[in-house]
Amino acid sequence: MLTDRLAPVFDEPACATNRAKTDADRKAGCRTKGPAPGAAAGGCAFDGAKIALQPIVDAAHIVHGPIACEGNNWDNRHAASSGPDLYRRGLTTDLGEMDVIQGGEKKLWRAIREAVERFDPPAVFVYQTCVPALIGDDLHAVCQAAAERFARPVIPVETPGFVGSKNLGNRLAGQTLVDHVIGTVEPETTTPTDIALIAEYNIQGELWQLTPLFERLGIRLLSCITGDARFRSVAQAHRARAAMVVCSQAMLNVGRGLRERWGIPFFEGSFHGVRATSEALRGFARLLVERGAPADLIDRTETLIAEEEAAVWRRFAPLRDRLAGKRVLLYTGGHKSWSIVSTLQDMGMTVIGTSVRKATEDDAARARALLGEDGQLFGAIPNAEMYRMLRDGEADIMLSGGRSQFVALKARRPWLDTNQERHHAYAGYAGFLVLAERIALTLDAPVWPLVNGPAPWDDGWDPDWDDGWDGTATGEGLA
Structure with missing residues (x-):
């Protein structure tokens, strides 16, 4: 039962904060709400599972559901591969109205067979979505039969979107790896490191x-x-x-x-x-x-x-004066809610606040320790409030995901992407320098003085100036 799989994911004994909770609080999960109308607008459980498992680049990833559940795999997350690109192929059973009536199990079987025959992957991941879960398709039975027939792992990923948030899907995907993948292959050699x-x-x-x-x-x-x-x-x-x-x-x-x-x-x-x-x-x-x-x-x-x-x-020295003292509003989540704070502080920048809406309580505690009492920990900031903070000059730049970029740009403030859609890598010592350079370039872009200064026509503009146009538009003589 899916409910049996959800229970251990909500009760995480490896989390010290979770262990200190009452039994009732533990069952409620760690900053993860149950399913609610409209919750999938920020990413559903299926989306989270696909994000977590799709970077296994040589496997086939089949989405069992309507075609709309399968997104653009080629360029939506920028999870890079050093070789195979099968993980970027959009494979779906494309369930329609007749499949809802008659069931989609046969269609799923044919999709697995086609993926195996065409791509010969070492494994196939099959993702459950809302529609086949509601009509009762037996994902496990089909995957088990396919694994026996095609002599390779066919792994059911039971994360229909309605069970909860994207983060819950991440964890269910991880549990799928623990239950069905890890421990099934022995390495040719091992080392002490x-x-x-x-x-x-x-x-x-x-x-x-x-x-x-x-x-x-x-x-x-x-x-x-x-x-x-x-x-x-x-x-x-x-x-x-x-x-x-x-x-x-x-x-x-x-x-x-x-x-x-x-x-x-x-x-x-x-x-x-x-x-x-x-x-x-x-x-x-x-x-x-x-x-x-x-x-x-x-x-x-x-x-x-x-x-x-x-x-x-040594390499950061030329950027130090350009970044020191600049104020940053950080609107991200997960471990980045504190790790990016640490990064920006290493650059001499001041983080006025960070979002902990997708972070664990331990992540929030780390962010609080880094920011001190003057820094703010936010949940979800309404767009109007975010706009006010930026327009009033509380921050010199905002670092966030792509959804909130237009709030910053409308406020005429610099913005830089720090989420998965970004086009640069920011990990390790090398990534620290890349991020510093991107922030400096963004802050120093010549567009900001132009959009925040007076308009060209505000100084010396003559309202009686005649451009020769009589107010009609006949199109004559226009190329």
Whole structure:
């Protein structure tokens, strides 16, 4: 039953805040509301599951539902791949009215068969949406039969949109990996420094800003869940020696699953900002040494951190004066609600407030500790209030996702995208410099003095000036 799958996702024993709650509060979940009319406007559970699993780049991802549920996979999230592009193919059963009446199971079977015959993927993920869930299609039975017939994993992702929010879909997708994927493949070799990254989606290639650091330390990234991932690499994550959860709100349950089922220790961290990146590397080094890696890994990590931080501050020096003291309104969510705060503070900027609407309570606590008593923690800010804050000059720039960009632009204030639709990677030491350069370019763009200054006709404009037009438009002589 779907309700049985929801219960453990709402009650997260790996979260210290959740453990301290009463039984009734735990059942209510962690900053995740139940289904409500209109809730899917901000992303439904199906959307969250697809976002979390789609970066497994060599698998086939079939959406079982009406065609409108399948979006533009080619360029909607910028989760980059170093090879296969099958994950970007829009595969859907395209259910119509007759399928609602007669059932969609046969159509799903044919879709799985066509995907296998055409693309020969190592695995197929099948996503349940609202319509087939309501009409009673047995997703598990079809997937089990297809797995036996086509001799490969066919994995049901039971996340119809009506069960809740996008974040709930993230967690249900993570639980699907723990239950059906991780532990099903053994790696050819293992090392004492094998690690897993959890909830890192390689947006615009951010993972590739981190792998050179691991390679210099002799750390092998055995499994990334799920950025630039191959199905086999995700399936062998149970042999990692240590793991880090990048976005706790999305996949803390995966870290817990690795620890409970296979004894893999994990910690929560971020690779956004200089301080956070250094602490994440230290966290990996510490856990790996505890589990048998060479003891000098800690010293080598400190040497690498010292070299990288020195290089970052040297390259950042020309930007320091352009950014120092600038005020930022941060309207994002998840781990970015605090990790981007840390990044901006590393640049000498002042964050007047950050949104914690999609963050865990631990994320909110980290943001509060970084901002101090003067900083504000927001939930959802109404557009009118956001416009007022920007127009009144409370912030010099807003960093957010694409949905709120037009509020900033209407207020004639600089705006920069920090969500998944962005076109630049901001992870690690290299990403810190990229973000600093993008903020500086945005703040210094010549358009802002023009749109905020007087209009050209406000000074010396002659209202009696005659341009020779008599008020008619015949179109004669116009090209």
